[in-house]
Amino acid sequence: MSAPFVYLRARRVALALPALCLGCAAWAASVQVDVQDAAGKPLSGAVVFLESAEAQRLVKPLAEQEMSQEKRQFVPDVRVLTVGTGVRLPNRDTVRHHVYSFSPAKKFELKLYTGTPAQPVLFDVPGVVVLGCNIHDQMVGWIVVLETPYFAQTPATAGRVFIDPVPPGSYRLRTWHPRLPVGAPAQDQALTVTTGGAAATVRMTGLAP
Secondary structure, eight states, rough: OHHHHHHHHHHHHHHHHHHHHHHHHHHHHEEEEEOTTTTSBBBBEEEEEEEHHHHHOOOOOOOOOEOOOTEEEEEHHHEEETTTEEEEEBSSSSOOOOEEEEETTTTEEEEEEEEEOOEEEESSSSEEEEEEEEETTTTTEEEEEESSOOEEOOOTTTTTEEEEEOSSSSEEEEEEEETTTTTTTOOEEEEEEEBBBBBEEEOOOOOOO
């Protein structure tokens, strides 16, 4: 096979790749999830995510995130991110805080401080990390670390979210809420996503009042 022929064939393949990638994007669909409490009412603040082997291969760290301390509360109280993401924990109060976690997914301690620590905390293991303050017992926050790029959180006034774009395939739809008992696993169910998308309803039980 002559060199010019090889070059022309490789060029045709290279030119075809962007079109193939555009086709892949076109196949991605939207997933609608309605999250309800045990009484069937819309549940705000739930974290929903889609897991699969392919999703795990595609996941990447997010840009650096932040969970601040304001008026002796963590803001936001729940932060959802992907593995490998760093989080800054600035103290914007006039009092010092002592932030810590004993969770298996991330154990760390930021001793009494004000302002912003020099280094972000790296969350490189999946799981739910519960944050507290050694000085103010009422302060509780959660960082949910995921191995998938497909996730969303139900808004403050509704229980419906959309996750998109999601490639067709077989997934585990998992749903977590901060009112679940500490250490309780996310609720789990199978979900198949087609080129037309998918819809699911999740009713969560066992939540604290």
